[in-house]
Amino acid sequence: MTVSPRAIAVAAPIAVGVLVLLAWQAACRLWHIPPYLMPAPTDIGASLAANGPALLHALRSTLAVTMAALAISVAGGVLSAFLLVQSRLIETSLMPYVIIMQVTPIVAIAPLIIILVKATMPALVVCATLIAIFPIISNTLQGLRSVDPGLESFFRMHKASRLQMLLRLRIPSALPMFMAGLRISSGLALVGAVVAEFVAGTGGSSAGLAYEILQSGFQMDIPRMFAALALITVAGLVLYGATAALQRLVLRRWQAQG
Amino acid sequence: MLAPAPTIHLQSVEKVFPNGVRGLAPLDLAVGQGELVSLIGPSGCGKSTLLKLIANLHQPSGGAVRWWGEDFSAIGREGRRLSFVFQDPTLMPWSNVATNVRLPLDLDGVPRAQAEARIMPALRQVGLEHAAKRYPAQLSGGMRMRVSIARALVTRPDLLLMDEPFGALDEFTRNRLDEDMARLCARDGLTTIFVTHSLYEAAFLSSRVIVMAADPGRIHAEYVIDPGMPRDEAFRMSDAFARICRDLTALLSEVSPRRAGEEGI
Numbered sequence: 001m002t003v004s005p006r007a008i009a010v011a012a013p014i015a016v017g018v019l020v021l022l023a024w025q026a027a028c029r030l031w032h033i034p035p036y037l038m039p040a041p042t043d044i045g046a047s048l049a050a051n052g053p054a055l056l057h058a059l060r061s062t063l064a065v066t067m068a069a070l071a072i073s074v075a076g077g078v079l080s081a082f083l084l085v086q087s088r089l090i091e092t093s094l095m096p097y098v099i100i101m102q103v104t105p106i107v108a109i110a111p112l113i114i115i116l117v118k119a120t121m122p123a124l125v126v127c128a129t130l131i132a133i134f135p136i137i138s139n140t141l142q143g144l145r146s147v148d149p150g151l152e153s154f155f156r157m158h159k160a161s162r163l164q165m166l167l168r169l170r171i172p173s174a175l176p177m178f179m180a181g182l183r184i185s186s187g188l189a190l191v192g193a194v195v196a197e198f199v200a201g202t203g204g205s206s207a208g209l210a211y212e213i214l215q216s217g218f219q220m221d222i223p224r225m226f227a228a229l230a231l232i233t234v235a236g237l238v239l240y241g242a243t244a245a246l247q248r249l250v251l252r253r254w255q256a257q258g
Numbered sequence: 259m260l261a262p263a264p265t266i267h268l269q270s271v272e273k274v275f276p277n278g279v280r281g282l283a284p285l286d287l288a289v290g291q292g293e294l295v296s297l298i299g300p301s302g303c304g305k306s307t308l309l310k311l312i313a314n315l316h317q318p319s320g321g322a323v324r325w326w327g328e329d330f331s332a333i334g335r336e337g338r339r340l341s342f343v344f345q346d347p348t349l350m351p352w353s354n355v356a357t358n359v360r361l362p363l364d365l366d367g368v369p370r371a372q373a374e375a376r377i378m379p380a381l382r383q384v385g386l387e388h389a390a391k392r393y394p395a396q397l398s399g400g401m402r403m404r405v406s407i408a409r410a411l412v413t414r415p416d417l418l419l420m421d422e423p424f425g426a427l428d429e430f431t432r433n434r435l436d437e438d439m440a441r442l443c444a445r446d447g448l449t450t451i452f453v454t455h456s457l458y459e460a461a462f463l464s465s466r467v468i469v470m471a472a473d474p475g476r477i478h479a480e481y482v483i484d485p486g487m488p489r490d491e492a493f494r495m496s497d498a499f500a501r502i503c504r505d506l507t508a509l510l511s512e513v514s515p516r517r518a519g520e521e522g523i
């Protein structure tokens with residue numbers, strides 16, 4: 001019997017994960033490591049079950065910030081790229097500021113944003129957006145510039161209008177680079193949301209998973225900390241998978257091999 | 259009898275690039291209706307530059323290009339259509355073959371239904387009617403080039419400009435496409451200007467071969483081939499073809515960079 005490479009690609013990482021979890025569980029039980037030092041996977045599972053509603057509420061909160069930041073990044077990033085590509089002058093005057101925004105560590109300016117933007121949710125979204133928007137801008141810009149010069153000549157020779165150039169040449173040409181940017185940004189939006197929550201440290205009804213982690217730390221509830229961490233990881237994986245699937249769907253035709 | 263204006267007329271056309279490189283020295287060239295003229299010469303002698311001037315993709319630094327005795331604004335009208343085939347297929351990878359072929363009609367504002375009706379005949383001319391729904395990534399290099407030619411033919415051009423269209427293909431495919439081209443051009447009386455690196459291709463297709471020389475780009479010689487000869491496999495095997503190739507080889511050796519006193523590789 002032969003196993004398809006696709007099945008191996010799914011089964012092999014799962015097998016590794018199961019083995020690591022088993023080893024982890026065994027080590028904790030064998031050496032009687034107390035849960036407040038290193039909880040066993042079953043302890044984390046139990047905590048996840050016990051604190052389910054609270055953790056899920058926090059997850060929803062974090063995801064709301066993430067998705068809002070991602071949406072604003074896509075809209076704002078694409079608009080910025082279109083603006084920057086209009087002329088060399090606009091690009092050379094504005095690009096340094098885009099880069100300054102990118103290289104400034106968000107943790108350093110997050111407190112400022114949280115003071116400036118009074119409401120918690122919008123403040124978190126602004127922080128996460130600042131982290132997530134850059135790959136969209138730079139990738140879309142590069143995509144808009146990556147037009148095949150021959151095709152561009154062809155359009156010009158047929159006296160194509162600016163609108164035709166945009167809709168039938170520039171936007172489709174930029175799509176692969178944009179999709180790659182979106183994939184990076186979706187991960188960064190989650191990172192941004194969690195970092196912003198850490199800095200803000202806000203509880204209440206809009207408390208996110210970062211707040212859960214902080215709280216669990218104060219209370220030395222390490223299994224709950226791991227449970228929150230596991231939820232962040234799963235959320236990240238789902239986001240990555242969703243954008244990767246979207247990328248494949250959008251680009252499937254012009255990368256088709258057979 | 260008063261001769262009609264030539265399809266293409268270059269009068270003392272010169273091209274100096276913004277960086278000071280002299281692409282073409284002033285040259286004159288007239289191409290008449292139904293001619294198949296090929297441009298041949300060493301790399302850098304200005305073949306592509308000349309073709310782009312004729313396609314209005316470059317502006318001459320001196321002299322004037324006339325199309326059917328008029329300026330470029332006349333291009334695109336009935337009887338004044340121009341198509342350009344690039345060295346690469348330059349297809350839109352996000353569109354299927356049919357949409358790629360329809361592109362020039364869309365850009366020229368041909369109504370959709372009318373444009374759709376012209377796709378299949380154009381694809382049939384290059385033997386690709388079965389591939390209309392496929393995407394460029396699913397085609398071989400030769401098939402992509404044929405799509406590119408179908409896209410050029412779909413506008414029913416009166417003048418076809420081709421810049422080394424088959425340069426990247428293997429000899430076998432290239433010969434087959436050359437035969438197809440010869441048949442199409444003869445049938446439609448299409449005026450064609452064809453850039454090539456291959457003197458065999460030039461000998462096979464042309465009614466006139468322009469041999470160019472470099473530094474600065476200029477016309478070195480012209481070689482006329484009887485257009486009455488049928489361009490088929492038998493022609494390729496004939497003594498006449500061998501003689502044409504010999505003559506062209508002699509002309510090309512006169513303009514080869516080594517002969518002109520430049521360094522070889």
Ligand SMILES: Nc1ncnc2c1ncn2[C@@H]1O[C@H](COP(=O)(O)OP(=O)(O)OP(=O)(O)O)[C@@H](O)[C@H]1O
Nearest residue numbers: 275277279280281300301302303304305306307308
């Ligand atoms: N946009 C440009 N700017 C400056 N110089 C150019 C430009 N395009 C071409 N040239 C120069 O003009 C000369 C002729 O170039 P051209 O591309 O027409 O040659 P060619 O005969 O088509 O060569 P090949 O057979 O290699 O395609 C070369 O010296 C080239 O370096």
Ligand SMILES: [Mg+2]
Nearest residue numbers: 305306307421
């Ligand atoms: Mg060239």
